[in-house]
Every structure is written in structure tokens, then in C-alpha cells.
Amino acid sequence: MSAPRRGKPPRHFVDLSAAERGEAMAQAGQPAFRAKQLATHYFSHLTTDPADMSDLPAAGRDELVGTLFPPLLAPIRTLTADAGTTVKTLWRLHDGVKVESVLMRYPGRATLCVSSQVGCGMACPFCATGQLGLTRNMSAAEIVEQVRLAARALARGEIAGGPGRLSNLVFMGMGEPMANYAAVLAAVRAFIAPQPEGFGVSARNVTVSTVGLVPAIDKLAAEGLPVTLALSLHAPDDALRRELVPITTRWTVDEALDAAKRYYDATARRVSIEYALIRDMNDQGWRADMLAEKLTARGRGWVHVNPIPLNPTPGSIWTASEPAVEAEFVDRLRARGIPTTIRDTRGSDIDGACGQLAAEEGP
Ligand code: SAH
Secondary structure (H helix, E strand, C coil): CCCCCCCCCCHHHCCHHHHHHHHHHCCCCCCCCCHHHHHHHHHHHHCCHHCCCCCCCCCHHHHHHHCCCCCCCCEEEEEHHHHHHHEEEEEECCCCCCCEEEEEEECCCCEECCCCCECCCCCCCHHHHHHEEEEECCCHHHHHHHHHHHHHHHHHHCCCCCCCCCCEEEECCCCCHHHHHHHHHHHHHEEEECCCCCCCCCHHEEEEEEECCCHHHHHCCCCCCCCCEECCCCCCHHHHHHHHHHHHHHCCCCHHHHHHHHHHHCCCCCCEEEEECCCCCCCHHHHHHHHHHHHCCCCCCCCEEEECCCCHHHHCCCCCCHHHHHHHHHHHHHHHCCCCCCCCCCCHHHHCCHHEEEEEEHC
């Protein structure tokens, strides 16, 4: 067999519409209700192993399951931190390319940070994935498989803390989710659809993080899904933002913030502003004031700010802000009435800033 070429993953049950699932059953000579049985195994029992599916007739079961659930993700490396409650996995996809996901368990919740693209085309200079460039989009099934495998590890008690449930999903792994809109939205729908058509988790527990592709923000706002939007702003002024988030030469800071505010108006979900604090780059007090002004100019209560100390990428000249500077930045935002919480830096000792592990592994 020749080596698989980079590109489209094999057909997978998750990528099929209800009608296509029905057709696949007919083609396999199976009654239509098998599609629901398969969905139950996948989304409720979190399995793709025919041996677990004793409600399907033994004859033809392996073929049916094998053709609809081809393996899409194979683990290459697993790293743990925080006494086993943070687990980062590097996955190999069917065509040999690599992506990462990180599971973070807290008392009462478990969050999975997923990748949505192999690499990323946004080229943010402080981000490890940004340095890789874009290889390809991930399919909905490839995104959802990250979710199923994390949920299964939790359900089976394989994560420190005993058996548990996956409660939160954040698109803060590799890639720009808004640049792979259709697959990301299909994955979100699979996450929030009630069982057995999906994992049955609340839309409120999903966060889509974006550099700020304005038309896609408006499109998401119109979907009528109360998912949380995170806008990676990183600078309140256009001159610096163009350097840190180069794709945003297309939209000014004001245009990105207007879109974020429209998102809040449409969904009533408070928007998160992501701000990686980089020493002597974007961490000046005046920039905190300017950010606070731009946010309050658009109203109150619609936004909160999540600064995170930069997790320096190998070879980068940039580093995290001094703790005192970080504290001052936060104080200035809070003093102007902006709810502000420093983002958790869990897993930074295992290259938790996604993309770093894949970059280190090489092609
Ligand atoms: N493309 C999406 C998702 C990317 S990762 C986006 O840009 O929002 C999620 C967040 O991590 C983004 O806010 C991104 O800017 C930030 N990030 C990337 N590299 C980082 C680093 N080295 N240190 C801290 N935050 C980083």
C-alpha cells in the first residue's frame, strides 16, 4: 500500500448528515435504525469498537463499524502535569500530520482544549502554531474524535481524580477555528446535541477563540447558539496589533471590538478578550487604560478580559511580563470596571501553549 497523501481524511460517521447516515445503512444492507444504534455507541458509550456493540448482529458488524468509524487519530505522545490532572496528547492523523489536545481537570469540571487545523495560517509571531504555517483544515470528525477520546478517558477513570465527565470544550488548540468554520460548527453541534445525536453538553460550556475574523464572528452570532466567543486582541492599538496578530490588517481593533459587541448583543454571552502579556511589548499601563476605554465605550457588562502571561516559544526573543507589571495591568482594567481574570497557565511546563509540542516533534 502506498503511503497516505496529505489531505482529506477517510469518510467517518460523524461527518455524515442524517440523510447520508441513512444511505450508508441502506448501502450496507442494514435497517435505518442502525444509524441511531451507532450514534448511541459513539456519543453515549464513546466507543467505536465492534466488540462493544452486541446489539448489532454479529454478521457484517465488523465491516459496518470498520467502514463508518475508520481510526482518525493515533496517539504519538502523552504528557501529564499537575499530578495527572493535565494531560496533553500529540496525535497523528491519517496522513501523518500532527495535532495536539490538552485535557485539564479541575474540581467539578473538565475542559478539553482542541485543535481545529493542522498548523495555522494566522502567523502570530509569539505563537508556536503560527510559526508552522497552515498544512490543512481538520474535518469535523477529526475534531470530534479529540473530544470522544478525552471523554472516554475520563469516563473510564483513566484521568487522575476518578471517573468523570467532560464538561467544557475550548477551541484554543492549534489553528484558527473561524478559518475552518463549517467543520468547527459541525463539531460544536456534535458536542452540544442531546444524546444520542451528540455528547449532550451545554453550549454555554463551549468557547470559540478567534483572532477576530469579523464576517465569521457575525456568522456565528447568527447561528443562535449560546457559545462563548473569545477574541484574541493582544493590543488595543492598531499599530501593535498588526504586528502581534498580522492577519488583522484586514480589520481594525475597533472593527473587531464592534463585532465582539454585536456577538454579545445577539447571544447575551459575555465575550472574553484574550491578552497575552509580553514584556515591554503590550504590557504598558497606558495600553491597559486604552483597552479599558475601548471596552467601556461599547457598554458595560458585555465583556471580560483574560490576560495570560506569555508562554515563550523556543527561539523567541519575547518573554512574559514581570509579575508586578502584570498586576498593574490587571489593576488598571479592574479600576475602570472591567472584570479581569488572569488565565490559568496550566500545563505550561509541558508546553501547554498548543503547537509547541508539534513544533518540537518536527514533521
Ligand atoms: N487561533 C485562535 C485560537 C488559538 S490559541 C486564536 O487566536 O484565538 C488560543 C489563545 O492562545 C489565543 O488567544 C492565542 O493568541 C494564545 N496564545 C498563542 N500562543 C501563545 C503563547 N505563546 N503564550 C500565551 N498565549 C498564547
